[in-house]
Amino acid sequence: MPAPPLIGFARVAKSFDGGRVRAVDDVSLGVAEGEFLAIVGGSGSGKTTLLRLANRLIDADTGLVTVEGEDVRAGDPIRLRRRIGYVFQSGGLFPHMSVAGNIGITPKLLGMPAAEIAARVDELLELIRLDRTQHRDRMPHELSGGQRQRVGVARALAAKPRIVLMDEPFGALDPLTRDALGDDYRALHRKLGLTTVMITHDMTEAILLADRIAVMRAGRLLAQGTPAELSASPDPYVGELLRTPRRQAERLNMLLPRDGAA
Numbered sequence: 471m472p473a474p475p476l477i478g479f480a481r482v483a484k485s486f487d488g489g490r491v492r493a494v495d496d497v498s499l500g501v502a503e504g505e506f507l508a509i510v511g512g513s514g515s516g517k518t519t520l521l522r523l524a525n526r527l528i529d530a531d532t533g534l535v536t537v538e539g540e541d542v543r544a545g546d547p548i549r550l551r552r553r554i555g556y557v558f559q560s561g562g563l564f565p566h567m568s569v570a571g572n573i574g575i576t577p578k579l580l581g582m583p584a585a586e587i588a589a590r591v592d593e594l595l596e597l598i599r600l601d602r603t604q605h606r607d608r609m610p611h612e613l614s615g616g617q618r619q620r621v622g623v624a625r626a627l628a629a630k631p632r633i634v635l636m637d638e639p640f641g642a643l644d645p646l647t648r649d650a651l652g653d654d655y656r657a658l659h660r661k662l663g664l665t666t667v668m669i670t671h672d673m674t675e676a677i678l679l680a681d682r683i684a685v686m687r688a689g690r691l692l693a694q695g696t697p698a699e700l701s702a703s704p705d706p707y708v709g710e711l712l713r714t715p716r717r718q719a720e721r722l723n724m725l726l727p728r729d730g731a732a
Contacts, residue, residue, distance in 0.1 A: 495689035556626055565609070568608065
């Protein structure tokens with residue numbers, strides 16, 4: 471018998487604007503413990519709404535959302551959010567707080583002793599590859615975009631969550647930084663035994679980072695599975711999304727020298 475999902479959506483729906491906009495439309499989806507799931511779709515597909523339902527930033531109109539087997543509406547939403555890491559698109563750091571203050575905010579709210587928080591901040595700065603003597607007292611505006619996003623990841627991990635939700639976490643970064651940070655996060659996901667749900671509009675990123683991909687459009691879940699399983703989907707939109715990385719790879723092969731010379 472398969473283990474129950476760590477995050478589960480069962481016949482979930484969510485509307486806005488008095489019911490006129492159906493952002494999530496009868497979606498059922500399970501995320502297994504230890505899995506890295508990417509949810510892919512264009513603007514207005516409902517992917518961010520689905521993510522926010524998991525930690526009760528918003529509540530579903532109908533259907534059931536569970537985390538660790540429990541209905542998310544059965545408990546305190548603040549307590550739920552404090553045990554789930556959340557990485558925002560542009561880091562989402564508090565501008566008036568130092569790097570150490572940003573990373574330590576959740577442990578502080580949970581009542582962790584100051585010495586323990588300081589040790590956790592140093593541990594996480596090492597984990598995200600930022601020199602602690604150089605960075606712990608800096609303010610967000612003194613950091614590059616990539617450094618801010620690394621601090622955002624560290625803040626999400628500060629209270630040792632089992633689950634991390636990521637909303638377009640690398641989308642605003644330059645290609646080299648994006649590639650490096652994606653690889654580093656994937657390594658952290660494995661090392662720490664996390665369960666990660668990442669929102670992205672980029673199918674190439676989803677294929678490279680995730681174990682499994684869910685494709686959404688207009689609030690509906692069109693397909694889910696590994697890249698190989700998705701390639702068998704009869705849905706034309708799913709096929710088009712999968713063709714994009716292939717087309718890019720073919721064009722790159724034509725334009726770049728064969729011997730690998732720059």
